[in-house]
Amino acid sequence: MQSNLISEDKQKNKLEKTFEILKTMASKPSGLIGLTIVLFHVVLALISPYIAPYDYKAISPNTMLLAPSAEHWFGTDSLGRDVFTRTILGGRTALTVTFFGSLIALLWGGLLGIFCGLVGGKIDDVVMRVVDAFLSIPWILAMLLIVSLLGTSTEVLIPALGFFYGKGIVRVARAATHDVIAKDFIVSARARGHSNMSIIWNEIIPNVRDAILVEGAMRWSWMLLGFSSLSFLGFGVSPPTPDWGLMISNARGLMSFAYWSVIAPIVGLSSLIIGINLTADAFAKALGIDRSTKAPV
Amino acid sequence: MLLLILKRIGLGLITLFIVSLITFVGVEVLPGDACTTYLEREAYGSALDACIKRLGLDVPAYERYLDWASNVVRGDFGYSLSGEMPINEVLGPRVKNSLVLASVSILIGIPLAIVLGIITALWRDKLPDIMISTITIFSMTIPEFISATLLILIVAIWLGWLPGIVIIPSDATFYELLSNIILPVVAISMIMTAHMARMVRSSVIQVMASDYVQMAILKGVPYWKMVFRHVLPNALLPAINVVALTIAWLLGGVVVTEVVFNYPGLGRLVIESISNRDLPVVQALAIILASIYVGINLIADLMTLMLNPRLKSLQIRK
Numbered sequence: 001m002q003s004n005l006i007s008e009d010k011q012k013n014k015l016e017k018t019f020e021i022l023k024t025m026a027s028k029p030s031g032l033i034g035l036t037i038v039l040f041h042v043v044l045a046l047i048s049p050y051i052a053p054y055d056y057k058a059i060s061p062n063t064m065l066l067a068p069s070a071e072h073w074f075g076t077d078s079l080g081r082d083v084f085t086r087t088i089l090g091g092r093t094a095l096t097v098t099f100f101g102s103l104i105a106l107l108w109g110g111l112l113g114i115f116c117g118l119v120g121g122k123i124d125d126v127v128m129r130v131v132d133a134f135l136s137i138p139w140i141l142a143m144l145l146i147v148s149l150l151g152t153s154t155e156v157l158i159p160a161l162g163f164f165y166g167k168g169i170v171r172v173a174r175a176a177t178h179d180v181i182a183k184d185f186i187v188s189a190r191a192r193g194h195s196n197m198s199i200i201w202n203e204i205i206p207n208v209r210d211a212i213l214v215e216g217a218m219r220w221s222w223m224l225l226g227f228s229s230l231s232f233l234g235f236g237v238s239p240p241t242p243d244w245g246l247m248i249s250n251a252r253g254l255m256s257f258a259y260w261s262v263i264a265p266i267v268g269l270s271s272l273i274i275g276i277n278l279t280a281d282a283f284a285k286a287l288g289i290d291r292s293t294k295a296p297v
Numbered sequence: 298m299l300l301l302i303l304k305r306i307g308l309g310l311i312t313l314f315i316v317s318l319i320t321f322v323g324v325e326v327l328p329g330d331a332c333t334t335y336l337e338r339e340a341y342g343s344a345l346d347a348c349i350k351r352l353g354l355d356v357p358a359y360e361r362y363l364d365w366a367s368n369v370v371r372g373d374f375g376y377s378l379s380g381e382m383p384i385n386e387v388l389g390p391r392v393k394n395s396l397v398l399a400s401v402s403i404l405i406g407i408p409l410a411i412v413l414g415i416i417t418a419l420w421r422d423k424l425p426d427i428m429i430s431t432i433t434i435f436s437m438t439i440p441e442f443i444s445a446t447l448l449i450l451i452v453a454i455w456l457g458w459l460p461g462i463v464i465i466p467s468d469a470t471f472y473e474l475l476s477n478i479i480l481p482v483v484a485i486s487m488i489m490t491a492h493m494a495r496m497v498r499s500s501v502i503q504v505m506a507s508d509y510v511q512m513a514i515l516k517g518v519p520y521w522k523m524v525f526r527h528v529l530p531n532a533l534l535p536a537i538n539v540v541a542l543t544i545a546w547l548l549g550g551v552v553v554t555e556v557v558f559n560y561p562g563l564g565r566l567v568i569e570s571i572s573n574r575d576l577p578v579v580q581a582l583a584i585i586l587a588s589i590y591v592g593i594n595l596i597a598d599l600m601t602l603m604l605n606p607r608l609k610s611l612q613i614r615k
Contacts, residue, residue: 129311129315133313133316133587134319136312136587136590136591137587138567138587138590141552141571141579141583141586142583144567144571145323145324145571145579146323229442232442232553233552235571245442248443248446256454259454262446269440269443270439270440273439274434277434277438
């Protein structure tokens with residue numbers, strides 16, 4: 001990460017930089033594939049309510065467990081609902097929940113991390129101990145506890161996911177802040193008499209942003225994994241919301257003779273997770289950050 | 298050195314103390330206590346009073362925490378709500394089952410990961426690397442419940458080779474377990490191996506580019522001797538920490554896999570206790586899983602310290 005040079009046409013520079021990063025990401029096949037998959041899913045999530053051929057919650061005993069056909073492209077499930085409709089709407093659920101969850105995680109994790117890196121001392125020690133303690137509780141236990149006591153609405157799930165996936169970002173943001181804080185331009189900003197807020201906003205955030213964003217992209221795919229695992233276990237969104245984890249768990253018992261209702265959500269979820277991962281990898285490489293040494297925590 | 302070890306252990310204990318506070322406070326603060334969540338609609342009148350009395354919920358929270366914590370330190374987690382059994386008896390067979398699953402997966406996973414990591418690093422960007430790396434990316438990104446479901450669909454249903462779900466009593470013998478755990482072990486070690494192999498790969502690549510390896514090449518050390526003598530010892534050292542984190546993940550994160558295969562381990566107990574709103578068991582599980590996590594990380598830290606003289610002197614100076 002190099003410090004951003006302040007230029008006169010900052011806005012134009014930013015756009016160019018973004019474009020440059022995208023171009024670098026797409027220059028390798030894995031990055032291009034990842035970007036394409038993510039773009040595909042996002043577009044599909046945006047248009048899915050308008051192109052869905054059936055009502056996602058319409059139960060009909062006449063169409064139970066039909067094999068894929070011209071009317072029902074991916075067949076129907078055990079309640080006679082169209083699997084194609086539910087699959088494309090499931091992407092919408094997954095992307096909405098994890099997008100807002102990641103946003104919350106980035107915001108609180110990033111800001112708290114920068115704050116800790118900046119103030120140091122006792123406060124930093126205490127906060128990091130608590131973060132460490134949270135890291136050592138298996139996420140699934142904590143999430144399940146919260147969800148089972150507060151309910152499984154998206155209003156609970158999004159902040160809960162955002163909170164739990166933010167604690168890892170705290171560490172990254174703190175470490176990145178530590179790297180930056182001893183640099184000359186911070187010292188000179190201090191000498192110029194800038195306030196702490198101004199230093200955070202103008203000097204530190206632009207320099208730690210890349211590291212935090214890469215971490216956030218990684219967390220996004222883990223959050224998607226966590227969210228769909230919760231749904232799969234029956235602690236995520238409640239039926240009849242179309243959701244991949246829920247669809248897989250419902251169709252699993254019948255897959256010996258109706259495998260199509262389990263295959264469609266599996267393909268949807270796997271492709272999105274792989275897409276996000278490839279994109280995050282390419283993003284990290286385009287920004288010059290190596291993420292291959294990370295453990296799955 | 299001894300001081301350093303003691304300091305690390307102390308930090309671990311502090312972390313565990315905070316975990317116990319978090320779980321206790323969490324259960325206190327979230328709406329509904331053990332009685333109301335357990336009794337649900339019958340939570341009024343004499344039944345509620347009796348339950349509160351029985352669990353001692355009428356004493357102040359800090360007293361209950363101290364009481365509970367001092368019992369936990371002595372190894373007594375109290376009684377579960379639903380089965381009305383001592384939690385230790387509930388946990389015993391589950392811990393054993395999970396340990397069997399974990400250790401078999403680790404015994405298969407670690408050597409495999411090291412071999413795959415070395416192969417991919419030495420043949421970097423060539424066909425073996427591209428093939429293995431693609432597979433590892435797939436197996437580490439796809440959620441456990443998907444790979445497990447696919448395994449059941451393909452191996453158990455379509456091919457009919459192995460049983461799809463594990464049907465054993467929670468106190469099964471070791472031999473009974475072993476014949477049933479092949480698919481769960483494959484599902485778990487797939488993810489674990491993928492993570493570790495990637496780590497080993499990047500570590501080997503890093504060491505291969507270092508000055509002393511270049512020096513060894515220039516000196517004319519035979520290729521394989523250089524790999525085994527100079528590269529591997531240095532490359533595998535940083536992998537210890539990742540292995541530790543992966544094992545810690547394995548112990549907590551197999552919840553989903555255990556549910557898919559109906560495996561009677563700690564992970565399924567997590568789901569069962571939460572579905573039954575059995576808060577004492579949930580608290581016990583949080584402490585146990587956190588202790589395992591902290592313990593494994595501690596062991597990994599100490600191992601790295603002992604195996605790496607440079608790090609040792611560095612740490613002491615700090």
